Amino acid sequence: MARAGEEIATAPIDLAIARIRAVYSSWNRETTVAQMRGDWDAAFGGTTAPVACEKIIAGGVDGEWISPANAPKDKAILYFHGGGFRIGSVASHRDLIAQIALASGCRVLAINYRLAPEHRFPAALDDALAAYDWMLDLGLKSDNVAFAGDSAGGNLALAAMLALRERRLPLPVSGVLMSPWTDLAATGASYVTRAEADPIHQRPMILALAKNYLGGQGDPCDPLVSPLYGDLRGLPPLLIQVGDRETVLDDAVVFADKARAASVAVDLQVWDGMIHVFQMFGAELPEAHRAIADTARFLDRHLHLKAERASS
Numbered sequence: 001m002a003r004a005g006e007e008i009a010t011a012p013i014d015l016a017i018a019r020i021r022a023v024y025s026s027w028n029r030e031t032t033v034a035q036m037r038g039d040w041d042a043a044f045g046g047t048t049a050p051v052a053c054e055k056i057i058a059g060g061v062d063g064e065w066i067s068p069a070n071a072p073k074d075k076a077i078l079y080f081h082g083g084g085f086r087i088g089s090v091a092s093h094r095d096l097i098a099q100i101a102l103a104s105g106c107r108v109l110a111i112n113y114r115l116a117p118e119h120r121f122p123a124a125l126d127d128a129l130a131a132y133d134w135m136l137d138l139g140l141k142s143d144n145v146a147f148a149g150d151s152a153g154g155n156l157a158l159a160a161m162l163a164l165r166e167r168r169l170p171l172p173v174s175g176v177l178m179s180p181w182t183d184l185a186a187t188g189a190s191y192v193t194r195a196e197a198d199p200i201h202q203r204p205m206i207l208a209l210a211k212n213y214l215g216g217q218g219d220p221c222d223p224l225v226s227p228l229y230g231d232l233r234g235l236p237p238l239l240i241q242v243g244d245r246e247t248v249l250d251d252a253v254v255f256a257d258k259a260r261a262a263s264v265a266v267d268l269q270v271w272d273g274m275i276h277v278f279q280m281f282g283a284e285l286p287e288a289h290r291a292i293a294d295t296a297r298f299l300d301r302h303l304h305l306k307a308e309r310a311s312s
Contacts, residue, residue, distance in 0.1 A: 013273060016281035017199045019043065024200070033117070037087045044280065045091040049098035058111060059134030061127045064090045066097050067107035075144045075303050077101075078132055078172070079110040080160075082151025082179075082277055084209035085124055086116055093150070096280045100148065100176075103296035105305050108148075109135060113156065116213045121225055124152075124213075128160040132172070142170035146299055150277045151248075152209075154180025158227035158235075158255075165234050174302035176295050177240045179277045181251055182228040184210035184220040188250025197245040201276055206248070228255050237265040239298040241291050243274030267298065 023043045027036060054065040077100070081093040090097070090110040101108045113127035135145060149157040154177035164171050184206075191203040210220055223230030228251065238259065242252035249270070256268040271278065274287055279295075282288040300306050 012281075012284045012286070013275065013278075015284040016278065017275060019281070019284075020200055033086065037089070037115075040083065040087045041089055041091045043092075045089075045094060047095035047098045049095065049102055051098045051101055053094070056109075058109060059130035059137075061111050061113060061131045061134075062090075063109055063111040063131060064094075065107055065109055066094065066101050068102045068105055071101070071105060071107040072305070073107075074140065075106055075305065076135060076140055077104070077106055077108040077146045077148050077176075077299065078128075078135060079108050080113065080128060080147070080149035080153030080156040081110065082149065082153045082181075083115075084181075084206075085121075085152045085213040086209055088115075088152070093280070095282065096150070096277075099279075099282055099292050100295055100299075103292050104299045104303075105296075106146075106299060106303060117215075120215045121213055121218055124156055125159050125163060125224060128156050129163060132160065132164075136170070143173045144303060145172045146174045146176065146303055147172045148176040148178075148295075149180070150178035150279070151181050152213075154178060155182060155184075155227060158182065158230075159224045161235055162223055162227060162230045162232075171234070171236055174237045174298070175235075175239070176298060177238060177252070178279050178291075179242050179246060179248060179252065180227075180240060180255065181206075181248060182226060182255040183251050184213070184226045186210070188248065188254060190249035190251075190253075191247045194245060194247045194249055198247040199245070199275065201247050203247065228258065232259045232262040232264055235259060235262070235264045237267075237302060239267045239269070239295060241269045241271065241279070241294070243276060243278050244270055244272050245274060246276050248276065269294065 052067045081088045111131045114123040147157040186206045256266045
């Protein structure tokens, strides 16, 4: 117990939670989707990282190249932001993306895929595939492209891989998934076992986001909606990072088990005490720095980025 006059230090994770709650608490039933998106971008947008940002149109999809100095031109990461398919943008995730670009030394194409409810499934997936096809049309080889995404963006990265495999098209060389949302039916036991530990996301909210994405007639067990239910054979190596406090913990853990059973190489990291997409909070969390460093090492193993820089 603190003595009189002493201040109790606030844990870094609590600072991150407070930032999220400050945004959520400002919303009510009358808050428009446009206001929510603007509030999220304002709360989490911007970066001071030394990267170059170039707005482009990638196969008809609004996007942005986020590049560190001296990044190789023949390698790239395609990034899909999170936000439950309802909010989020390149702007809200620019710092996270920039930190991944800096740590890996690789340029990143991040896209503003279409969001629900204006554009329901499969609009976001169509945009993801269009952006990847545009990258290949630029001359990039599939074995020099990695996918990355957080939350709904992790879902989109996996769904795009499954769609590419169905169409017998080249898959990316690897994938990085941060707190991936793989099961829109929300069947994981962690919705119960982590309900008290998770300060932000509960099952009713997750199901509401799923309905917003699918509409009234959509099937949450369609593998292109919920990759957990797909045939995972032939997927590239995956790095999955998830926080131990997340209600969506099982979306990562059960998916990883199923992928391994399908002979997919999976590196699953469960971070003790961490929340959903904790990597976004580099200013507060040392764990975020370590997780991004692990991401960079994983990307280097598959994109051979250090070898590229050494020869340049």
